[in-house]
Amino acid sequence: MKRKVGIGMLLWALLISLGHIQLNLGWSALRKEVAILTGQQREELVIGFLPVT
């Protein structure tokens, strides 16, 4: 019984995490974060400019 509850909790946590990534973060953003953390990609910052002066 304890094992079933444990597995259920893990699956629930996994489901919530996947839902969070899908709804709030986005898979491409996650892939980018992982690539930056693992050193495969450089961190990036986009700076805009308005050539009006």
Next chain:
Amino acid sequence: MTKHSDEGTLFRSKKFTDWPTVKEALISKEIGGVFILAPMAMQLVADGVPIKVVYLGHRDGTGIVVGKDAPIYDFEDLRGKVVAIPSRYANQNILMHRMMDEWGMPYDSIDLREVPPPEHPTALRAGAIDGYIVGEPFAAKAEVDGFGRVLYHTKDIWPEFISCVMVVRQDLIDERRELVQEMIDGIAKSGKWLDEDMQHRMDAAEVTAKHYYFQPPELLKYVLSKPEDRVKYTNLAPLRADFDEIMELAFKIGVLSRRVEFEEYADDSFVRPLDQLDWNMGRLPREGGDQ
């Protein structure tokens, strides 16, 4: 002028052509920050956009230009004339009103018209306007091409003039401080490098003319050297006294919808003493630029 910093972060530039798109790009987090006109940054904050001015783009680098042979020898001679400004949200507009105050002229004594900066020189040459006030290199263009002359450089009428400022999103300041610091340090280092040696300026003119400005290198060399203090890239900390003056004038002439306090729109905590920053580089790398 490399695409990435010494720390390895990739900085990309993105060109915008209108203000509402910049506002949307900041709100949607498409961009982390933007170089923008100082009064425009204040109005964005007044509109509730969570951004802060963290650094300046440059000091001075603006001129009031008139026809080479026009009978205009001081500011009073602009009375009744048509003068182009880059935008009502430009500090150049605030400067024209500041000058009218100084010379005791009513605000309607000069016909100020918004004209896109690249069109200023051609409009003067065609006789559509009597003068213009704009940031470089468009002031120098009339001089170099021989049909205009600078009536005033900002360094002589409003020393340490502020035109463009660097703003970043508040969430980046709160959550990615180190990234913002890296960028500000990079701007400060490159500014110090530019101002410490005329050869550095000439080198920068060559590289930026080709990859960033798409202007003749000779024009940029002229801007960066005639005179040497025509535009400056040091003293770029956002100072309260400078901004308070701009804000009060902008509110007075109706450019700002409300007064905004310095703490609302500025964060000077990223400014580091220049003697702690160095960019050990003799020449700029000859590589392609961003779009």
